[in-house]
Amino acid sequence: MEIRRLRVQNIRSYESAELTFSSGTTFLSGDVGAGKTSLLQAIEMALFGFAEVEPEHLVRHQATRAEVALSFEGEGHRYxxxxxxxxxxxxxxxxxxxxxxxxxxxxxxxxxxxxxxxxRVIELLGFPDNPN
Known part of the structure; x- marks a missing residue:
């Protein structure tokens, strides 16, 4: 799987942002509090929904809606x-x-x-049904 684009609205420190990823390795860098972890949590939220972090800790304060969109490619298909x-x-x-x-x-x-x-995402990524 290769991530191509991440778009977020009202996710933590991001009111609205779109990132485009090239092929290969991507390195996120920045000061503490710049939003690196927020981007990783947004990718997790796109793939799996709210998991380890409660929604109210991911959505910007006072926002009424939040959205995350993740575009990626795998095995010759675009998703x-x-x-x-x-x-x-x-x-x-x-x-x-x-x-x-x-x-x-x-x-x-x-x-x-x-x-x-x-x-559907678990099947697409080839994860086992029951990881235990």
């Missing part, structure tokens, strides 16, 4: 994953819910639930 989340307040607690997720393979786009999309 794009888009996940959009919205802020929801229930019983005084703020959380984020998946508003939209899509997966494109060579330009053909399909909508998936968060669980379905995670499973």
């Amino acid at each position: 794009e994953i888009v996940r959009r989340f919205k802020r929801v307040v229930r019983r005084g607690r703020t959380t984020f819910e998946l508003e939209r997720s899509s997966f494109s393979a060579d330009g053909a786009t399909a909508q998936y639930s968060q669980t379905e999309l995670r499973q």
